[in-house]
Amino acid sequence: MLSPLIGEPIRVCLCVLALLSCAFQERHDGAAARLVLTESWGISLPDSLKIVGARPDGAGNVLLWTDVPLRILLVSPAGMEQVPHTIPSNGRELLPVVGASSLRFLDPVSGRVLSARDTAESMSLDVLTESMSIQATAAAGPHLLVVGTRGDRWSIMVFDWETRGRVALHEVRDDVPEPSNSAQFLPTVGGLLLWFMRSPFTVFRVTADGNTEVFARVLEGLAGLDEGYRGDLAHWVALAFVPLDRGFLIQLADLTSDDRLLVVIDDDGNVVRSRTVQAAFGVLTSDAANRVLFTVRSLNRREIVAYRWHWEEAVDWHQTRLPS
């Protein structure tokens, strides 16, 4: 008779423990962890330097470039130095091939992909036949994606890196917002993420085979956070969307102030954390493999500041949205 009486509280305790462990596990997963950025080093930038792009060099440093003429600069803790390159200065603006293993640019007029390292690596692509206005290029695994507009539709031309031949031409589906210059691209494995600078900051995933789906609804996600930003954020713009080793970081800037909103999105597209920084501070690019975030700060002087990041397991339930 005693065993059922003793067993019942034990069973209850076990159930409670199991529930707690489940909750604890949720709390300790990558999405809910706190992203901690720690300043590592910084270099002042001359005011005259007009940067048009940046990418990590893979060794904890960052490459910056100007457009006309194209100048490439390596910025490291030791300072800033100009990098010699083999790209002819033809006075044209070039599009960086985002995500490529080395620094390459597409000349949208000639259709040539130019390597900054070696002219032998340059190649011509048949990008000019579809009367497409080219907006961006991205390396996605074995493919080179050329994204542009044909009329009022987004189109993606897919090329094979090896054969240099065109594999496909896709039109992006109807419910993706119409082409505008506010669209930006981030390459991912097998495709790219298409994000927009204006509210509601929806991010679409576009695969190399032309399939499109909503990846993240940033505005909705922020509203779902306990202490997240509310409202339509109509006066805000997204300035950066960069990969982390777990998920992504998107930065929004308030046009009415120097408020900057840093938002962490997990690998499934859930908005999991946000933080406001009240300073002229912004994200340039990230080196996810080495966990280095490159930022620009403008606190009375412009400077490149590198932050190393790590994750700390969350202990508070605020600002954290558990996966549904």
Next chain:
Amino acid sequence: MTGIKPAYQANQEVVMRIMSKWTLWGVGALIGLLSPTIGAAQYPQCRVCHDLVSCPAMPLPGAELCFMVGDDCFLGGDECDPRVASRKITPEGGLSMPREFQERFAFRLFWDASDDRGVVFGRYCNNVVVEWVYPERVEQRLRRALVRIEI
């Protein structure tokens, strides 16, 4: 007959009254419709320079090409005169420029007296840009705060 108007005359007066009312409404509506256009000539409709390729300022967070105070929009475009915009950006009677910036920025600095930071208008990429400036104590506080950022 005094004091009594013929029916047609009364109707005419009513019609005139209605017409004048509608004329006023019409003129008002016309002005209302045109005013954004008139405003746009001086302050183009607020937008951000979306062209990241040709406009290098945008990726740099210290130099937005569009700046808003309340619902007023000040932004790039050759027609946008920051000296005009400044009159709106600074609350009337509230201009309080810290001495450390008075010589450095001369007339380009506009300070919000209610806050501890100001904005500088400059030209960049054929656009008016805005850069934030901070008094030294604020700069030091921000630098300390930005050493570690938890999200």
